[in-house]
Amino acid sequence: MDYDSLLELVKKRRSIRKLKSDPIPDEYVDKIIEVARWAPSGANSQPWQFIVIKKKELKDKIIELINEHNRLGNKMEDAREPELRFIPSPSGWAHAPVFILVVGDPRTKEAYPLNTTLMRGKETFISSLASAFLYMTLAVSTLGLGGQWVSAIGVPYVQSLTKSLLGIPREMEIYDMLAVAYPDMEPRPRIVRSRDELVHHDYYDRAKYPSDQQVKDFIVALLNWKKQK
Numbered sequence: 001m002d003y004d005s006l007l008e009l010v011k012k013r014r015s016i017r018k019l020k021s022d023p024i025p026d027e028y029v030d031k032i033i034e035v036a037r038w039a040p041s042g043a044n045s046q047p048w049q050f051i052v053i054k055k056k057e058l059k060d061k062i063i064e065l066i067n068e069h070n071r072l073g074n075k076m077e078d079a080r081e082p083e084l085r086f087i088p089s090p091s092g093w094a095h096a097p098v099f100i101l102v103v104g105d106p107r108t109k110e111a112y113p114l115n116t117t118l119m120r121g122k123e124t125f126i127s128s129l130a131s132a133f134l135y136m137t138l139a140v141s142t143l144g145l146g147g148q149w150v151s152a153i154g155v156p157y158v159q160s161l162t163k164s165l166l167g168i169p170r171e172m173e174i175y176d177m178l179a180v181a182y183p184d185m186e187p188r189p190r191i192v193r194s195r196d197e198l199v200h201h202d203y204y205d206r207a208k209y210p211s212d213q214q215v216k217d218f219i220v221a222l223l224n225w226k227k228q229k
């Protein structure tokens with residue numbers, strides 16, 4: 001693969017929040033997971049396992065748990081200054097025929113150097129799971145499918161009840177869930193920060209250190225983007 005093809009793929013990978021409920025071939029699910037299996041991880045620890053959920057009653061229960069959590073989570077936004085209140089994403093994921101849960105085995109942290117295990121064990125573990133997850137999202141794009149990243153699955157309320165529902169050992173950690181489906185929308189172009197404001201050469205260019213106001217303006221711009229249809 002050359003650089004241009006890679007760039008094209010990463011630009012093509014988008015969150016798709018309107019999804020068709022039509023089934024997708026099992027072969028596609030295998031292919032998505034096959035790509036994730038090759039992701040980099042701390043000390044090659046490969047902490048991941050994947051739970052493919054297609055059974056309607058299990059999906060319905062997970063949807064219910066997440067909706068319950070979201071009701072409270074969305075209410076929490078009232079605690080913030082109005083300008084910065086998070087706008088929930090549409091929950092198109094609930095229509096997807098397949099949910100892929102990425103779970104991690106924290107015992108694999110012992111593969112890291114002891115200093116890492118003790119000082120940055122959690123970060124390394126989560127970064128490893130995130131890299132597998134990201135690979136899955138790229139694979140989804142190449143297959144002409146769409147996906148939505150569902151991180152509410154990892155909050156304690158949803159996580160503990162999902163573990164109980166699916167028989168996941170308590171010691172395992174649910175990282176995140178990818179809802180996969182045929183897309184039912186074309187995503188609109190999103191805000192991408194310019195290279196110039198992000199890159200420093202040799203030394204940190206203090207002129208590029210954003211002021212509090214600039215950071216806030218950026219967040220408000222993201223929210224405004226979300227408000228536009």
Ligand SMILES: Cc1cc2nc3c(=O)[nH]c(=O)nc-3n(C[C@H](O)[C@H](O)[C@H](O)COP(=O)(O)O)c2cc1C
Pocket residue numbers: 013014015016017089148149150151152187190
């Ligand atoms: C760690 C992480 C958690 C995310 N959680 C969610 C989520 O719970 N729901 C959702 O709709 N999108 C979620 N996203 C997707 C981001 O909102 C999305 O990637 C971002 O807005 C950029 O849009 P794009 O994916 O279309 O390029 C998550 C992304 C990351 C990296």
